[in-house]
Amino acid sequence: MNTKTIKELVEETLFIHQKVDTVPNEFTLIGQGRSAAVFRMEGSPDYAVKVFYPEFKQLAHQEAAVYERLSHNKYYPELVEVGEGYLVLEYLNGMTFYECLVAGIPITPLMVAMVDDALGYARSQGLNPSDIHLKNIMLTNNNQIKVIDVVRFTQDKDCPHWSDLKKAYFTYYQKKYFPKRFAPIFLELIIRLYRKRLLPI
Structure with a gap:
């Protein structure tokens, strides 16, 4: 059973030159973009964790504010949580x-x-x-x-x-x-x- 917080898992996720270098066992990489990587978390199949590269950490709160303005619209995933350098979003199949x-x-x-x-x-x-x-x-x-x-x-x-x-x-x-x-x-x-x-x- 996972006892680590999402914040702790994010802190264990390391990047080198915008490439994933170290990932905790609880995270599975499912996508990468220009400013962040996205993971599924063990034991939480309904959520995706978007972790921003160190130089883009400030974008987490900026994007969270956008998702909050789009909340409850069927065309956008729901924001679950925002933290320092990461977002937790509804997982989309x-x-x-x-x-x-x-x-x-x-x-x-x-x-x-x-x-x-x-x-x-x-x-x-x-x-x-x-x-x-x-x-x-x-x-x-x-x-x-x-x-x-x-x-x-x-x-x-x-x-x-x-x-x-x-x-x-x-x-x-x-x-x-x-x-x-x-x-x-x-x-x-x-x-x-x-x-x-x-x-x-």
């Missing part, structure tokens, strides 16, 4: 849009419309949805859409990521003979070209 493309699971117009609804709700709460990409939109096992990684929803500048994704979706992906399954190496190439503004979108 499902796949990101990125994983759907790799697995060949079709992304439907209804799914795109639900993302629009999610971002519209965030705007209604005075937020500015930003950094919306394939890896932070999830399709849950019960076919619901969840938007994760909302830490940048408070930035001032307009972010074109979602509008560009939608344009590519309706211009290319919706074509009858356009592939619906992609190798990760191909997706990473497209992402790299997009970031360098080398794609005709």
Whole structure:
């Protein structure tokens, strides 16, 4: 039986150059991003623990404030706890849009419309949805859409990521003979070209 607190487990989680180096036995790594890693915790299957890299620890309270403004909306995971450099969130069973493309699971117009609804709700709460990409939109096992990684929803500048994704979706992906399954190496190439503004979108 685990007797350590989440705070103690987080303190035992060490990173080197934004890579996980040491993880307590009670944590299982399930994802990594630019500013944090996400773990499941032994004995707590309903929760995920997001641990920020040391240089981004201050983002924990910033993202918690965003989740609190989005609380009880069906398109966002619920915030359970916030601590120094970490968040405890509702665990989501499902796949990101990125994983759907790799697995060949079709992304439907209804799914795109639900993302629009999610971002519209965030705007209604005075937020500015930003950094919306394939890896932070999830399709849950019960076919619901969840938007994760909302830490940048408070930035001032307009972010074109979602509008560009939608344009590519309706211009290319919706074509009858356009592939619906992609190798990760191909997706990473497209992402790299997009970031360098080398794609005709």
